[in-house]
Amino acid sequence: MEIKDILLSPFKRVFQSAFKQVHDINQRYAVPHIKMSNWVRICLLSLRVYLIILVGLLFFKFFSSLQK
Amino acid sequence: MNFWAKLFYQYRKLWKAIKIYLMIAGPGVIVMVADNDAGGITTYSVTGAQYKYHMLWFLILLGPVAYYVQEMTVRLGAVTKRGHAEAIFHAFGPFWGWFSLLDLVLTDWLTLVTEFIGMTAAMSIFHVPPVVTIIVVCIIMGAMILQGRYWTWEKIAILFCSVNLVYIPGAFLVHPTLSDVLYNSVIPHFPPGGFTNNLFFMFMANIGTTIAPWMLFFQQSAVVDKGMKEKDMFWGKLDTALGSFFTVMVAAFCIIVTGTVLYGTDIQDAAQAAIKLMSISKMTGTLLAIGLFDAGLLGAICISLASSWAFGEVFGWAHSLNHKIREAPWFYAFYFFALVSAGVVVLIPGAPLILITLFVQVIAVTLLPAALVFLILLLNDEETMGKYKNSLFENIVNGTIVAVIIAVSTLYGISAIFPDMFK
Numbered sequence: 060m061e062i063k064d065i066l067l068s069p070f071k072r073v074f075q076s077a078f079k080q081v082h083d084i085n086q087r088y089a090v091p092h093i094k095m096s097n098w099v100r101i102c103l104l105s106l107r108v109y110l111i112i113l114v115g116l117l118f119f120k121f122f123s124s125l126q127k
Numbered sequence: 128m129n130f131w132a133k134l135f136y137q138y139r140k141l142w143k144a145i146k147i148y149l150m151i152a153g154p155g156v157i158v159m160v161a162d163n164d165a166g167g168i169t170t171y172s173v174t175g176a177q178y179k180y181h182m183l184w185f186l187i188l189l190g191p192v193a194y195y196v197q198e199m200t201v202r203l204g205a206v207t208k209r210g211h212a213e214a215i216f217h218a219f220g221p222f223w224g225w226f227s228l229l230d231l232v233l234t235d236w237l238t239l240v241t242e243f244i245g246m247t248a249a250m251s252i253f254h255v256p257p258v259v260t261i262i263v264v265c266i267i268m269g270a271m272i273l274q275g276r277y278w279t280w281e282k283i284a285i286l287f288c289s290v291n292l293v294y295i296p297g298a299f300l301v302h303p304t305l306s307d308v309l310y311n312s313v314i315p316h317f318p319p320g321g322f323t324n325n326l327f328f329m330f331m332a333n334i335g336t337t338i339a340p341w342m343l344f345f346q347q348s349a350v351v352d353k354g355m356k357e358k359d360m361f362w363g364k365l366d367t368a369l370g371s372f373f374t375v376m377v378a379a380f381c382i383i384v385t386g387t388v389l390y391g392t393d394i395q396d397a398a399q400a401a402i403k404l405m406s407i408s409k410m411t412g413t414l415l416a417i418g419l420f421d422a423g424l425l426g427a428i429c430i431s432l433a434s435s436w437a438f439g440e441v442f443g444w445a446h447s448l449n450h451k452i453r454e455a456p457w458f459y460a461f462y463f464f465a466l467v468s469a470g471v472v473v474l475i476p477g478a479p480l481i482l483i484t485l486f487v488q489v490i491a492v493t494l495l496p497a498a499l500v501f502l503i504l505l506l507n508d509e510e511t512m513g514k515y516k517n518s519l520f521e522n523i524v525n526g527t528i529v530a531v532i533i534a535v536s537t538l539y540g541i542s543a544i545f546p547d548m549f550k
Binding site: 080084085087088089090091092093094099102103106109110113114116117120 | 216218223224492493505508509510511540541544
């Protein structure tokens with residue numbers, strides 16, 4: 060076993076364990092349990108649009124600050 | 128039954144009700160009083176200094192707003208036995224779940240930094256070095272959760288909540304004009320100068336301090352950790368109503384203090400207000416500084432727990448304050464990591480603390496609308512809530528409140544990105 064492997068193996072284990080946990084959580088909650096009525100779909104779509112606009116504004120501010 | 132027997136019966140009935148309330152009380156009062164955190168006290172101090180008592184009526188209106196939003200978390204927690212983070216994962220799937228959880232952790236950590244900024248600023252007035260303040264705060268908060276009982280933690284937190292009432296004697300010390308205070312509290316009006324951009328900014332700031340994303344997550348998780356059931360809901364609601372009364376009272380008295388003494392003075396934050404007050408009335412300034420420290424401490428207590436509970440719920444770790452450290456190591460490790468890292472950031476020379484304070488508002492705006500919309504949707508889901516789902520009246524009231532909060536907090540967040548917008 061190389062020294063690089065010995066040094067990296069604890070980190071590898073931690074990341075593998077974390078990824079496994081995230082994967083398990085994604086599996087556990089894969090199916091949304093709320094009744095997906097039209098109203099719920101509209102609300103979720105509006106939220107996505109809202110967040111995209113907000114993130115767009117943040118990027119605009121960031122790049123316009125860089126240009127100054 | 129004669130008169131005395133009836134009186135004794137009524138007394139026993141009332142005493143029993145008080146005992147039940149005292150057993151169930153806690154999450155509502157704590158979350159509401161902690162809502163007046165270091166940032167909140169700064170907002171109220173500046174509001175008083177700029178507009179005297181003219182915004183008291185508006186602040187009183189915010190009491191019911193806070194109650195209606197937080198009351199929904201009581202119902203959701205008591206019925207589902209899930210914290211808000213877990214409820215979002217369960218109902219809306221991993222995308223919205225991870226978005227809410229990671230955004231919450233970031234918002235909470237940044238807010239925690241601002242609480243430390245407030246606490247160190249307050250203690251600096253008493254010549255306590257920031258490093259000592261941060262170490263003492265970490266020890267106090269560590270001791271509070273490591274004793275291994277939710278009940279004890281809650282009662283200590285309520286003790287700190289009572290310290291927040293120092294603004295009441297503070298207001299009496301500065302002798303405000305009672306008729307002015309009463310008039311401005313009950314008659315809605317604009318301050319002299321009319322509706323200006325600055326006034327609009329102050330309206331937004333006051334609404335922004337009333338509902339924060341961590342409050343939803345904290346109260347729902349606290350309701351679950353306390354083991355509140357459907358039958359306890361009335362008492363949970365009463366607890367929340369009492370808490371909203373206290374939060375408005377503390378905020379109003381803070382405004383009365385700075386409005387009476389510092390009206391027309393240019394102040395930027397609560398610590399500066401306390402220093403200026405000390406030169407006029409040493410006792411009042413001291414009370415304001417103590418109040419600021421306590422506000423930061425209460426905020427830190429609740430915010431750090433909100434994140435730890437949320438992570439524990441989703442990752443399936445043991446995450447109750449009733450657990451010992453060896454039974455819930457990840458829960459406590461996460462709590463201490465957030466606490467200590469936020470404290471360390473404040474001590475770094477040249478750390479961008481003003482930028483962090485502004486960034487909190489922006490990040491909170493990305494989470495608050497989502498958390499509020501999820502709350503309304505969950506409260507309307509018959510399968511989840513059964514007979515405890517929102518009534519038509521509750522939907523009208525809560526829907527209006529949520530729409531206004533989303534609009535105003537978005538404008539507030541945008542004003543942090545583009546500061547000249549409302550100037």
